[in-house]
Amino acid sequence: MNDVTLGSFPDDWPARDGPVGVMIDIPAGLAPGAADWPTLYIVGAPKCGTTALAHYLSEHRQIAFSRPKEPHFFATDMPRMRIATSAEDYLALFPGQTGGTQVRAEGSVWYLYSETAIPNILSVSPQARFFVMLRNPIDAAHALYTQKLKSLDEDCPSFEKAFRLEDERRAGRAIPQTCRTPKTILYGEACRYGAQLERLLRLVDRSRVKIILFDDFCRDAGRAYRDVLDFAGLPDDGRTSFPRVNESSRVLSQALNRLLRRPSLLRKALARPVKKLIGVRHLGVSAAIKRLNTVKASRSPLSPAFRAELAGYFADDVTRLATLIERDLSAWMEGAPIRQASISRPVTSSLALKKR
Numbered sequence: 001m002n003d004v005t006l007g008s009f010p011d012d013w014p015a016r017d018g019p020v021g022v023m024i025d026i027p028a029g030l031a032p033g034a035a036d037w038p039t040l041y042i043v044g045a046p047k048c049g050t051t052a053l054a055h056y057l058s059e060h061r062q063i064a065f066s067r068p069k070e071p072h073f074f075a076t077d078m079p080r081m082r083i084a085t086s087a088e089d090y091l092a093l094f095p096g097q098t099g100g101t102q103v104r105a106e107g108s109v110w111y112l113y114s115e116t117a118i119p120n121i122l123s124v125s126p127q128a129r130f131f132v133m134l135r136n137p138i139d140a141a142h143a144l145y146t147q148k149l150k151s152l153d154e155d156c157p158s159f160e161k162a163f164r165l166e167d168e169r170r171a172g173r174a175i176p177q178t179c180r181t182p183k184t185i186l187y188g189e190a191c192r193y194g195a196q197l198e199r200l201l202r203l204v205d206r207s208r209v210k211i212i213l214f215d216d217f218c219r220d221a222g223r224a225y226r227d228v229l230d231f232a233g234l235p236d237d238g239r240t241s242f243p244r245v246n247e248s249s250r251v252l253s254q255a256l257n258r259l260l261r262r263p264s265l266l267r268k269a270l271a272r273p274v275k276k277l278i279g280v281r282h283l284g285v286s287a288a289i290k291r292l293n294t295v296k297a298s299r300s301p302l303s304p305a306f307r308a309e310l311a312g313y314f315a316d317d318v319t320r321l322a323t324l325i326e327r328d329l330s331a332w333m334e335g336a337p338i339r340q341a342s343i344s345r346p347v348t349s350s351l352a353l354k355k356r
Contacts, residue, residue, distance in 0.1 A: 024076060024120050026087060036091050037125045038066070040105035040232055043200070044112030045193060046184075047143035048133040049217045052245035054107040056225050060237050066093045066106035074120035075110055080180040102234065110184065112196045118203050129232060130204060135214030136332040137191035137318065138302070138310045145187055146299055153179040160306050163187055188313055194320030201324070211325050215337040256289070307335060 030036055040063070042050050051069065058065035071083040073090040084090040094104050111117035112132060121128055134140075145162055148154035155176040156162035166186050168174040175182045184190060200209065210231045217224045221242035229236055302310070311333040322329040331338045 023116070023123065024074065024087065026124060030087055030091075030124070032124050033126055034124075036104075038094070038104035038106050039125055039128050040103055040131070041111065041121060041128055042105070042107035042109070042131045042133065043117070044109050044132055044196070045134055045140065045191070046109045047140050047147065048109075048135045048214050049212070050107055050109050050133050052221070052242070053131070053133065053212070053217070053225070053228065055245050056221075056239065056242065057105060057228070059239070060229070060234065062102040062234050062237075064095045064101050064104045066104070067095065068093070069106070070108045070110075071106060072108040072110060072117075074117040075108065075114040076120060077114055077116045078110060078181050078184075081110060081184075103232065112193075112200060113184075113190055118200055122203065127208070128204075129208045129210070130200065131210050131212065131228060131231075132197060132200070133212045133214060133217065134193045134197075134321070136335075137193060137314045138307060138332070138335070141187040141191045141310070142299060142302060144184075144190060148179075148185055152176075153181070154185055159187075159302070163310075192314070192317040194317040194322075194324060197321060197324055213325075213327070213338065219337075 026032070040057075042054055044050070054065060054069045057063050058069075068083060070081075071090060071093050072078060072081040073084050075081060079085075084093060094106075095101075108117070111121070118130075141163070142159055145154060145159040149156075153176065154162060155178070156165065162185070165174045166188050169182060169186060170189075172182075175185070179185060197211070210228065212224055212228070222240065225239065225242065226236055315333060318329050318332055327338065329338055
């Protein structure tokens with residue numbers, strides 16, 4: 001597989017992904033920096049513990065977390081992932097302000113990978129703070145493939161085969177018809193975190209970026225959570241329960257899964273007046289059936305030879321990431337967790353001074 005520069009997609013990239021550089025429209029009444037805009041963003045990465053962190057934060061009395069967790073409003077280069085396309089619709093996704101609410105937050109995990117999301121966020125929330133959760137890219141890419149298979153964005157029967165299609169897919173070929181956003185199934189590119197973090201730090205001062213490694217989060221979620229609150233300037237709410245969230249799973253019936261995830265126009269038409277009549281966005285029937293059709297399941301282990309190949313593919317980027325965050329990540333390439341280290345002190349990076 002050829003190594004490529006992050007974001008070097010061809011001009012004729014499939015139309016399911018949007019053009020780079022499209023900015024959001026800001027209504028006259030919503031000036032940049034206005035209190036309506038979120039100031040805390042979990043920007044990535046997929047399959048790195050973001051759902052669990054978002055769940056914990058959403059229960060803090062001083063945080064109004066978006067519903068759903070991942071609106072992807074600012075990722076204008078990924079139009080089919082955006083839950084809302086207008087500022088008014090986006091801001092309506094946040095719970096109403098209460099007496100104790102201090103900040104709004106959201107957790108769109110593709111913002112770090114997106115080429116437009118961070119500039120768009122900064123255009124309305126110049127002092128925003130960002131949380132970046134990262135893990136061993138080999139495990140993350142494998143987990144992402146499993147998720148994409150379940151969501152019908154992927155149809156390749158094995159991760160190894162899907163990974164080897166990356167060059168084909170970059171050229172616009174071998175993309176499943178049901179894939180909503182083709183560049184999210186470029187598993188190697190999507191998990192090259194060093195390049196993505198470097199781009200973020202060119203735009204945002206390092207003091208406003210909090211990096212959480214999955215290994216640290218799994219080892220002591222309570223410590224990581226309190227550290228996040230401290231970084232956000234919010235008080236410890238005394239939380240002591242940190243249940244596992246969004247564990248690896250598989251579907252029991254793929255046919256039922258297709259029906260639920262790609263509903264027919266007739267089903268949508270029948271549901272629309274019912275939702276309007278009772279005043280809800282979702283009836284909840286599909287979500288309940290999805291839960292019944294899903295069981296926890298561990299992913300099949302990668303072959304030693306393929307894992308070694310992936311370690312070679314990601315090695316240069318892991319070295320770049322290790323330099324950026326000043327952590328020894330060599331164990332990742334050996335398939336082991338990294339050693340315990342402090343996650344409460346910001347690290348210094350020369351990129352912190354290189355903002356656009």
